[in-house]
Each structure stands twice: as structure tokens, then as C-alpha cells.
Amino acid sequence: MNQWRCARRVQGIDVSGIRKLFDAGGPDAIDLGIGQPDFETPEHIREAAIAAIREGKTRYTPNAGIAELRSAICDKLLRENDLRYRPDEILVTAGGSEALHIVMQALVEEGDRVLFADPGFVSYRALALIAGGRPVGVPLDETFHIDVERAKEQMDGARLFVLNSPANPTGAVESEESIRALVEYGNDRGVTVVSDEVYEHFIYEKKHHSPARYGDDVITINAASKTYAMTGWRLGFIAAPEEYVQQCLKVHQYGQACATSISQYAALAAYTGDQTSVRQMREEYRARRDLLYEGLTDLGIEFPRPEGAFYAFVPMGRERIRQAIEKGVIIVPGEAFGSRAPDHARISYATSRENLSRAIERLGEIVG
Ligand SMILES: Cc1ncc(COP(=O)(O)O)c(C=O)c1O
Known part of the structure; x- marks a missing residue:
């Protein structure tokens, strides 16, 4: 058979x-x-989607996303994260999940080590395997934060370090000091940091620090899913150096074509509207x-x-x-x-x- x-x-x-x-x-x-x-x-986001349907914005969009949204994401990253990106460094995806998938596909070679926290978000391991990589769990300390010294020991020769703060499943938020140390150490050794920031707005005492502020070789991943209660809309993005975006775009283009047009207009209202x-x-x-x-x-x-x-x-x-x-x-x-x-x-x-x-x-x- x-x-x-x-x-x-x-x-x-x-x-x-x-x-x-x-x-x-x-x-x-x-x-x-x-x-x-x-x-x-939120109501104004749903209304924007309804308007998009009424106006017939129901066709393929540019593969990387509509220009207005990419530009609104640049504004968001500057306003909220103190990060400067150009629209051609933004790729709009079908949620954070697709963003993680295409980054792994575009960057991971067969057998490359992909590091992430253990315990950590379920998808990292699976997506690393689908990309042919070797997933490696990084131990956490007793408060569920990344043990920076132990993480550094694992970084030599690794391809990616996925950083997720605030973290699923632990709810831990990494300090600026740890994030800076991980990015600087990793980038010095050719490890690209993939920062999954989907929970950035749900922090209760500390402050969010985007890893891309501390190194060039960082890919920021985010989504409207959690921030705006939009999990079913499937809308996320990658912000990264243009060369990465260009390579990720190929995987996105042939696997997805573009994120849902209606969701892109909804996300435009989300990122530019009342917070x-x-x-x-x-x-x-x-x-x-x-x-x-x-x-x-x-x-x-x-x-x-x-x-x-x-x-x-x-x-x-x-x-x-x-x-x-x-x-x-x-x-x-x-x-x-x-x-x-x-x-x-x-x-x-x-x-x-x-x-x-x-x-x-x-x-x-x-x-x-
Ligand atoms: C840490 C983390 N990253 C990414 C995602 C995926 O988000 P999306 O719904 O935008 O694909 C989730 C969803 O649970 C998550 O917990």
C-alpha cells in the first residue's frame, strides 16, 4: 500500500x-x-470592516499588505515601541501564527537550532520542526524568567532565538536588562532574535521593551489578535530588515497571497483609531x-x-x-x-x- x-x-x-x-x-x-x-x-473596528465590504474592498491586496496599513504599523511601532521602520520593512500576515511560520521557513536551514523558552508557546517547537530545524528549549529560572547566563551558553551556533515577553504560558515579562543582554549576545554571534510581542499591551506593573531597540538582527512579530480582541480576523505582521521581509514575502506570497483584505481595513482602524x-x-x-x-x-x-x-x-x-x-x-x-x-x-x-x-x-x- x-x-x-x-x-x-x-x-x-x-x-x-x-x-x-x-x-x-x-x-x-x-x-x-x-x-x-x-x-x-471594538465597535469602530467592526464598522471599518463592514464599510470595507460595502465599498467592495474584497479583492487581493498587494502581497505585503495595503500601503495604508503598512504605514500605520510603522506609526504604531514608532509611537508605542520607539522603533523606526519604513513600510517596505513591514509584511502583513494572517495573524502572528503565519508570521512565525514564514520567518522559520525563510531563515531556518535543515538542522539549524531554534531556541525558545521551555515552558513556552506551543507553536515554536512545531514550526521549527516543520521548517526542518532543531527546536531547543531554554530553561527558565524559578520565577519563569529566562535564565540569561544559561541561554547564552545555548546560543553559540544557534540560528534563531524566539523571545516572547509577555510570555505564554507563564505570564512573565522580561526586564530591559535581560532583553538587551540576550539581543546583544545573540546578534554578536549571528543569532537572529525573533520577538513575539502579541501580548505587549497586557502588562500590569512592568514596562514592555521591544528587543529590536537593542540590535539590528531582530524580527518583530505582532498581531491585532490579542490587543484588539481580533483572534478570528487573522491579522498580524512582521517588522524586520528589508532583506528578511523580501525572503519572507516569497513564502507568504505562495502560501497565502495576502492577508484578508477586509481584516486589513479593520486593522487599519484598530491601529489608527481610539485606543x-x-x-x-x-x-x-x-x-x-x-x-x-x-x-x-x-x-x-x-x-x-x-x-x-x-x-x-x-x-x-x-x-x-x-x-x-x-x-x-x-x-x-x-x-x-x-x-x-x-x-x-x-x-x-x-x-x-x-x-x-x-x-x-x-x-x-x-x-x-
Ligand atoms: C505567544 C503567542 N504568539 C503568537 C500567537 C498567535 O497569535 P495569532 O492568533 O495572531 O496567530 C499566540 C496565540 O495564542 C501566542 O500565544
Whole structure:
């Protein structure tokens, strides 16, 4: 039989463990597994999309994205991140996911090492493998921050270092000092830093520092998905030196052609419009973070207070994680995010305070 043969490099990859959990908790389950905002996309953004449809802006756009959006992204990067880019250094993609994929395809040679935090976002490992690279997890310290000295030891000869601050699943925000040290050390040794900044606006005490401020060989990846509650619109971007953008553009052009035209007009409204909703969402996430953190510490579960994104990464033990899911509190076991934190679970607080309170109550029945 010679049917249904698939490439080994793809067969070897697991389907993300997160989706499988959703059915496990029964009809009364409280979903704290989710990795997306529970807010509606702000009204003015939806209106811009409706206007785009009405005006017939429904055709292919330039492969790299509409000029107005690329220029608005340059303005955003200058205003919010203190980064200077020209429009030809911007490539609009179908979400942060496509941006990560095409960067790996364009930069990684067979066998190249791709470094990222372990525990870290599920896609980095899979995308590195699909690109023929060798994924390597970088250990974190006890507060879930990158251990800079150990990371440096792994950098020699590596091709990419994926930096994700604020981080999924830990909620850790890296300091300016660590980011600078990692970028400078990596760039000096030919390691390109890929900075995944999709959670940049959800930081509760610290400040966001874009790695591209500290070195030239940095690719910034971002998306409208989390910032503007636009996960389903599939709109992200790459900001990078033009040569990288040109090579990434080939992968994007043949795999995707262009990001959805309507979503591009929506994103234009998002990046150029009123930012009040982003502040409101951040304040609501902060209140939820506090509620969750205090609820869990009251139960005697100790862990570092999450600094950003909308996740807590909580040491619960495997047995209790299993019991929590059985009791209808859907959380994601640490093994979904790498090999180094199987006793932890990711708890998302992108859900109502009421749901969080009910979940804490149920967890209390397990812990107590
Ligand atoms: C760290 C991180 N990067 C990238 C993405 C992908 O975002 P998008 O929905 O824009 O593809 C996610 C989504 O969960 C994420 O957590």
C-alpha cells in the first residue's frame, strides 16, 4: 500500500494538546483553557470592516499588505515601541501564527537550532520542526524568567532565538536588562532574535521593551489578535530588515497571497483609531489576575504573581490537574508547553470574574 503517505517531519508533530481538553470537563465546565480574549472586537473596528465590504474592498491586496496599513504599523511601532521602520520593512500576515511560520521557513536551514523558552508557546517547537530545524528549549529560572547566563551558553551556533515577553504560558515579562543582554549576545554571534510581542499591551506593573531597540538582527512579530480582541480576523505582521521581509514575502506570497483584505481595513482602524478599549481590556485583565492570584494563594498554592498576558502558570501537581479537569475546571497541563514544567498548569483569565470565582471554589474542593 502506498496511500496516505505523509512527510515524517510533519507526522512526528503532535496536534496541540489544548483543544483536546475542551470536551473533557462535561457540560457544566468552566473553560480556563482558552488562549483568546473573551471581549468583542471594538465597535469602530467592526464598522471599518463592514464599510470595507460595502465599498467592495474584497479583492487581493498587494502581497505585503495595503500601503495604508503598512504605514500605520510603522506609526504604531514608532509611537508605542520607539522603533523606526519604513513600510517596505513591514509584511502583513494572517495573524502572528503565519508570521512565525514564514520567518522559520525563510531563515531556518535543515538542522539549524531554534531556541525558545521551555515552558513556552506551543507553536515554536512545531514550526521549527516543520521548517526542518532543531527546536531547543531554554530553561527558565524559578520565577519563569529566562535564565540569561544559561541561554547564552545555548546560543553559540544557534540560528534563531524566539523571545516572547509577555510570555505564554507563564505570564512573565522580561526586564530591559535581560532583553538587551540576550539581543546583544545573540546578534554578536549571528543569532537572529525573533520577538513575539502579541501580548505587549497586557502588562500590569512592568514596562514592555521591544528587543529590536537593542540590535539590528531582530524580527518583530505582532498581531491585532490579542490587543484588539481580533483572534478570528487573522491579522498580524512582521517588522524586520528589508532583506528578511523580501525572503519572507516569497513564502507568504505562495502560501497565502495576502492577508484578508477586509481584516486589513479593520486593522487599519484598530491601529489608527481610539485606543481606549485596549486600556479597558488591560484594566479588566488586571482585576481578574488579582482575583485569581489571591484566590489561589488563599488556597495555599504559591507561585509568582503573573506580570502580563492573561495566564497564570500554577504549580498544582499532575494528580490535582487531572482532578480539576474532571471537576469541570478546564486548565492546560504544563506538558503542552514543553518538558520542564509537567506539574504546572496554565490557567487563562480571559474569562469573566464570575467564572474565575466559581473555578476557585471548585479548586478549593480539590485542594482543601
Ligand atoms: C505567544 C503567542 N504568539 C503568537 C500567537 C498567535 O497569535 P495569532 O492568533 O495572531 O496567530 C499566540 C496565540 O495564542 C501566542 O500565544
